[in-house]
Amino acid sequence: xxxxxxxxxITFGQGIDSSYVGVTRKSFYHYFPSGIYKNHTKNNxxxxxxxLLWFCLLICPICLSAQTFKPENxxxxxxxxxxxxxxxxxxxWEVAVEFDPKKLTQSSILGSANPAGIxxxxxxxxxxxxxxxxxxxxKFPLISLKSKSFRSNGKNSFIGIFELQIRDVxxxxxxxxxxxxxxxxxxxxxxxVIDRLDYGLGxxxxxxxxxxxxxxxx
Amino acid sequence: MKTKHRxxxxxxxxxxxxxxxxxxxxxxxxxxxxxxxxxxDIPRIWTDEAIKDWELPxxxxxxxxxxxxxxxxxxxxxxxxxxxxxxxHPDHEPEGYWEWLNQQEAEIxxxxxxxxxxxxxxxxxxxxxxxxIDTLGAVINIQHVRNRDFYTxxxxxxxxxxxxxxxxxxxxxxxxVYLGNLSCAMCHTRVMDDGSLxxxxxxxxxxxxxxxxxxxxxxxxxxxxxxxxNALFGSPWVEGDPHGKLLARGKxxxxxxxxxxxxxxxxxxxxxxxxxxxxxxxxxxxxRKYLDHGGLGQHRNIxxxxxxxxxxxxxxxxxxxxxxxxxxxxxxxxxxxKPIFFPGTHDRHSDAQLYALAKYVYSLxxxxxxxxxxxxxxxxxxxxxEQGCVTCHTPPLFTNNKLTPADGFEVPEEHYDKYxxxxxxxxxxxxxxxxxxRGTGYYKIPSLLGLWYRGxxxxxxxxxxxEDLFDxxxxxxxxxxxxFKPHDVKTKAVKGHEFGMDLNKEDKKAxxxxxxxx
Numbered sequence: 001x002x003x004x005x006x007x008x009x010i011t012f013g014q015g016i017d018s019s020y021v022g023v024t025r026k027s028f029y030h031y032f033p034s035g036i037y038k039n040h041t042k043n044n045x046x047x048x049x050x051x052l053l054w055f056c057l058l059i060c061p062i063c064l065s066a067q068t069f070k071p072e073n074x075x076x077x078x079x080x081x082x083x084x085x086x087x088x089x090x091x092x093w094e095v096a097v098e099f100d101p102k103k104l105t106q107s108s109i110l111g112s113a114n115p116a117g118i119x120x121x122x123x124x125x126x127x128x129x130x131x132x133x134x135x136x137x138x139k140f141p142l143i144s145l146k147s148k149s150f151r152s153n154g155k156n157s158f159i160g161i162f163e164l165q166i167r168d169v170x171x172x173x174x175x176x177x178x179x180x181x182x183x184x185x186x187x188x189x190x191x192x193v194i195d196r197l198d199y200g201l202g203x204x205x206x207x208x209x210x211x212x213x214x215x216x217x218x
Numbered sequence: 219m220k221t222k223h224r225x226x227x228x229x230x231x232x233x234x235x236x237x238x239x240x241x242x243x244x245x246x247x248x249x250x251x252x253x254x255x256x257x258x259d260i261p262r263i264w265t266d267e268a269i270k271d272w273e274l275p276x277x278x279x280x281x282x283x284x285x286x287x288x289x290x291x292x293x294x295x296x297x298x299x300x301x302x303x304x305x306x307h308p309d310h311e312p313e314g315y316w317e318w319l320n321q322q323e324a325e326i327x328x329x330x331x332x333x334x335x336x337x338x339x340x341x342x343x344x345x346x347x348x349x350x351i352d353t354l355g356a357v358i359n360i361q362h363v364r365n366r367d368f369y370t371x372x373x374x375x376x377x378x379x380x381x382x383x384x385x386x387x388x389x390x391x392x393x394x395v396y397l398g399n400l401s402c403a404m405c406h407t408r409v410m411d412d413g414s415l416x417x418x419x420x421x422x423x424x425x426x427x428x429x430x431x432x433x434x435x436x437x438x439x440x441x442x443x444x445x446x447x448n449a450l451f452g453s454p455w456v457e458g459d460p461h462g463k464l465l466a467r468g469k470x471x472x473x474x475x476x477x478x479x480x481x482x483x484x485x486x487x488x489x490x491x492x493x494x495x496x497x498x499x500x501x502x503x504x505x506r507k508y509l510d511h512g513g514l515g516q517h518r519n520i521x522x523x524x525x526x527x528x529x530x531x532x533x534x535x536x537x538x539x540x541x542x543x544x545x546x547x548x549x550x551x552x553x554x555x556k557p558i559f560f561p562g563t564h565d566r567h568s569d570a571q572l573y574a575l576a577k578y579v580y581s582l583x584x585x586x587x588x589x590x591x592x593x594x595x596x597x598x599x600x601x602x603x604e605q606g607c608v609t610c611h612t613p614p615l616f617t618n619n620k621l622t623p624a625d626g627f628e629v630p631e632e633h634y635d636k637y638x639x640x641x642x643x644x645x646x647x648x649x650x651x652x653x654x655x656r657g658t659g660y661y662k663i664p665s666l667l668g669l670w671y672r673g674x675x676x677x678x679x680x681x682x683x684x685e686d687l688f689d690x691x692x693x694x695x696x697x698x699x700x701x702f703k704p705h706d707v708k709t710k711a712v713k714g715h716e717f718g719m720d721l722n723k724e725d726k727k728a729x730x731x732x733x734x735x736x
Binding site: 081082083084086120122124125127128131132133205206207208 | 605642
C-alpha cells in the first residue's frame with residue numbers, strides 16, 4: 001500500500017488531477033494506515049520522524065528498482081462506430097514495472113497516459129474526445145493504471161487486477177497479459193475491454209459501441 | 219321470486235342499453251379518436267413562467283430577448299381565418315379571375331369548435347400553414363404580383379399551372395381582396411423541379427429579391443428602406459454593428475444586400491441579410507431538439523413548437539433586447555393598451571390554432587426518394603462512418619441534436635447542464651449566431667435527412683450543391699461562393715466543416731451518392 005502510493009508519486013508527479021491529487025499533495029504521514037498517527041501533535045515529532053525513517057529505508061530499494069520509462073508502442077484502442085471499427089492510439093504514456101514472475105505478491109505495474117495525445121485519424125474527433133464529454137483533459141489530464149495483485153495463468157501468462165482511473169472514476173479491471181523474455185529484454189502484452197460508460201466517456205449511443213478494446217504493449 | 223327475476227332482467231336490459239354506445243365507440247376508430255381528442259387540453263402556451271427560460275440567451279446575454287407578457291399576449295385578438303385564393307403569374311391568370319375575386323364574399327373557413335379528431339387538427343393545421351398572417355404588404359403587394367417584371371427580376375418559381383405558391387389572395391369582403399404575406403408556406407414551400415409543391419421543405423421563395431423588387435418599384439425613400447431594414451435586422455449592440463454600417467451606406471447598398479440573398483435562404487426578422495439563414499426544412503422537425511439555426515428555441519414538447527410558431531410569426535418585433543426594440547417601441551408604449559399596427563403583431567393565433575399548426579408540422583413526411591441505394595451509395599455509407607460523420611450526424615435522425623459553439627463563443631459553464639452542447643466548433647461563419655438578434659453563439663447540428671430535395675447548403679446557404687461542400691477550393695479567399703455571396707465582395711472563402719476534403723474523387727462521389735439517399 002505504502003509502496004504503491006509512493007510509486008504513484010514518482011510516476012505521476014504533481015500533474016495528476018484526480019483523486020490522487022489529494023494524496024500526492026497531502027503531507028507524507030497521511031499515507032499511513034489510519035490510527036498510527038491519529039493522536040500525534042506537534043509535540044511528538046520524534047516518533048514520527050522515526051517511522052518516516054523506517055519507511056524510507058524500506059521503500060527506497062524498491063523505488064530505485066522500479067524504473068519509469070516511455071514505451072515505444074502507443075496504447076491502442078478499438079471501438080465500433082456505425083459498424084466500422086475505429087482504431088485509436090494514445091502515444092504519450094509511461095510505465096513503471098517491478099515484476100518478478102516468482103514474486104508476484106511483491107510485483108507491481110503502474111502506468112499513466114496522457115489523453116491529450118489521443119489520435120483516431122480525424123483531428124476534430126480527437127479534439128472532441130479530449131473535451132468535456134469524453135476525457136475532459138482540462139480537468140482530468142491523466143489516465144492511471146495501478147496493479148493490485150497478480151496471479152499466474154499458465155506459462156508466461158498472468159492475470160493482473162488493476163485499478164484503472166479515467167476521469168474521476170476508478171474501477172477494478174482484470175487484465176490478462178503475457179510476458180515474453182529474450183535475454184534481458186522483456187515484453188509485456190495485455191488486452192482488455194472496458195465499458196466507456198462506466199467511466200463517463202460519452203453517453204449511450206445508437207451507433208457508438210459501449211465497449212472499447214484496449215491493447216497495451218511495452 | 220318473480221319480482222326478483224324481473225329486477226334481474228331490468229338490470230340486464232339497462233346494462234345492455236348503456237353498453238351499446240360504448241361498444242359503438244370502441245368499434246368505430248373515428249369515434250375512438252374523438253373520445254381521445256375531446257379530452258385534449260389545448261395548452262396555454264404563453265405563460266410568463268414558460269416563456270422565461272424557453273429561448274436560449276443571446277450570444278451577448280445582456281441583450282437576450284424579453285418577450286411580451288402573458289397578459290399582453292392574451293389581450294391580442296385571435297386571428298380569423300378567411301378563405302384564400304391562389305395568386306397566378308399574370309400570363310397564367312384565368313380570364314376574369316381578378317374581377318371574379320372581387321365579387322367574392324368573405325368566408326370564414328376555420329371553426330375551432332368542429333375540431334374533434336387528430337385528423338381534424340392536422341387538416342386545420344394545413345389550412346393555417348398556408349394562411350397569410352399579414353395583409354398590410356409586409357413583403358410584397360398587389361401591384362408587385364400583378365407585374366410580369368416581378369417574376370423575371372426575382373426568378374420566381376411557379377407551378378406548371380402558373381401559380382406563385384408563396385402568397386395568397388385573402389378576400390375579406392366584396393371588393394376587399396388583399397395580398398396575403400407571411401404564411402408558414404411562404405418560406406417552407408418548395409417548388410420542385412417537376413413543378414410539384416413540397417410543403418414543409420426548405421423553401422425556394424426568393425423573398426429578399428422580392429422585397430428588393432418591391433422597394434425599388436415602389437421607389438421607397440432611403441429613410442423608409444433604412445427604417446424597415448433596421449426593424450428587420452437592427453442589432454446595434456453586436457460587435458462592429460454590421461447592420462448599422464449597412465444602413466449608413468444608403469438605399470442602393472441595402473437593396474443590393476437584399477438581392478444577394480439566394481432562394482432557399484431568407485432574411486427573416488431578427489436574422490440578417492448579411493448572414494442570411496438557410497430556410498429550414500420542417501419535414502422531420504418533430505424529432506429536433508432545437509429550433510432556428512442558432513437553436514434559439516428549445517423544442518421539448520408540442521408547447522415549445524407552438525410557442526416558436528407564435529414568436530416566429532412576427533411577435534418578436536415586440537421583444538426588447540436590453541432597452542432596444544426593433545420597431546422603436548418603449549416599454550410604456552408597448553403596454554399602453556393602444557394597438558400596434560405592425561405586420562403580424564396586432565393579433566395572434568389562438569392556442570387551438572397553434573396546436574393545429576404544430577400537429578400539421580409534425581405530420582409532415584418526406585416524399586419518396588428517387589435516389590435508391592446502390593453499390594456506390596453503399597460504399598458511401600462506409601465512408602460516412604469511416605470519416606466520423608456519424609458523430610454529429612448520427613443515424614437515424616442524422617443529427618445528434620446538439621448545439622455546437624461558433625468560433626469566438628465561449629460556452630458558459632451553466633449551459634452544459636441546461637442544453638445539449640457539443641463543445642467543438644466546426645469553424646463555419648459565425649456572423650449569424652454572433653451578430654444577430656437571434657444569435658445564441660451556437661449552431662444547431664443539422665439533420666442530413668432529405669438532402670436530395672434541399673439546397674443551398676450550410677446555415678448561410680453559401681453552397682449551392684453538395685459537391686461544393688467537399689471542394690477544397692472553397693477554403694480559399696479567391697473562391698466564388700456558389701450560393702449566398704455577400705453583396706459587397708467578389709470572392710469569399712467558405713470556411714469550416716472541413717470534412718471529406720481529402721477523399722479522392724471516387725470516394726467523394728460515393729459519399730454524395732449515399733447522402734442523396736437519406
